Amino acid sequence: xxxxxxxxxxxxxxxxxxxxxxxxxxxxxxxxxxxxxxxxxxxxxxxxxxxxxxxxxxxxxxxxxxxxxxxxxxxxxxxxxxxxxxxxxxxxxxxxxxxxxxxxxxxxxxxxxxxxxxxxxxxxxxxxxxxxxxxxxxxxxxxxxxxxxxxxxxxxxxxxxxxxxxxxxxxxxxxxxxxxxxxxxxxxxxxxxxxxxxxxxxxxxxxxxxxxxx
Numbered sequence: 001x002x003x004x005x006x007x008x009x010x011x012x013x014x015x016x017x018x019x020x021x022x023x024x025x026x027x028x029x030x031x032x033x034x035x036x037x038x039x040x041x042x043x044x045x046x047x048x049x050x051x052x053x054x055x056x057x058x059x060x061x062x063x064x065x066x067x068x069x070x071x072x073x074x075x076x077x078x079x080x081x082x083x084x085x086x087x088x089x090x091x092x093x094x095x096x097x098x099x100x101x102x103x104x105x106x107x108x109x110x111x112x113x114x115x116x117x118x119x120x121x122x123x124x125x126x127x128x129x130x131x132x133x134x135x136x137x138x139x140x141x142x143x144x145x146x147x148x149x150x151x152x153x154x155x156x157x158x159x160x161x162x163x164x165x166x167x168x169x170x171x172x173x174x175x176x177x178x179x180x181x182x183x184x185x186x187x188x189x190x191x192x193x194x195x196x197x198x199x200x201x202x203x204x205x206x207x208x209x210x211x212x213x214x
Contacts, residue, residue: 003119003187006031006048008039008065009081010057018052018081025112029177034058044072049119052140053098055082055089057206063096070097077198090129099198100124118120121196125164150188155209161197162204203209 006028009015012034019029031046033039035057043051051069056060065080077099082089085103088128093101102114103126114124150158160170169180173179185197194200 002026002028003050003116004030004046004048005115006033006039006043006046006051007063008051008057008062009054010032011054011074015055020110022115023050023112026116034066036060036062036065036068036168038097040068040072043069043076047073048076050115050116051074051076051078052079053080055080055084055093061163063092064113066093066098067096072202074195077118079114079120081106085126087127087129090125094202102126116197121162122166123201125197150191154184154188154191157181159209160203161185162201162209164201 005022007018007022007029009018009032015034019032023029026043029187030048031042033042039051039053039057039062041162053062053064053066057065062080062082066080067114069076070078078097079100080090080093080101081104082093082101083104090101093118099118100114100123102111102124106114118122123197156174160173165173167178167185170176171178171181185200190199192203194203
């Protein structure tokens with residue numbers, strides 16, 4: 001199934017380059033935009049699967065566009081692609097609905113994988129950024145409430161999902177089958193009344209579920 005992607009960046013050469021790279025990888029680049037108003041308007045009209053969002057859009061912020069797009073289009077996921085790897089920028093983007101965050105120094109293969117995983121519902125972050133987010137939420141709000149409705153194994157899987165591991169990686173780490181991991185993820189989604197892995201990651205971050213805890 002072809003993934004429909006929209007690209008939002010205020011630099012024409014970068015925007016066109018990203019569109020060309022994704023097109024060469026088999027994505028349907030259905031739209032582009034250079035500012036917040038057009039990004040929101042065009043996203044509403046084209047309903048892409050994934051919006052690749054820059055944070056710096058002239059005098060405005062891609063965070064504003066992310067918030068408006070995800071509020072209006074719950075099935076559209078936003079992957080931030082930014083030159084900034086600052087913790088505050090990552091935190092702000094996730095709080096406002098971004099499913100993932102990739103720095104522009106990522107390779108084309110990493111970018112390709114990130115877009116595809118975002119479309120599948122995974123939360124994707126450049127190496128180390130998910131851990132920074134978990135640490136920041138714990139610093140601001142403590143460990144958060146317990147989650148008694150989850151089993152120990154479900155909580156363990158949830159922590160690893162929050163770190164950006166795939167089901168296959170989790171299965172290898174916990175010595176489980178891929179199907180068992182997927183079952184744990186689906187059970188957790190059902191119990192928490194969430195819809196996808198991106199929402200699971202936000203839940204885990206907000207509740208301080210650090211993968212290093214027992």
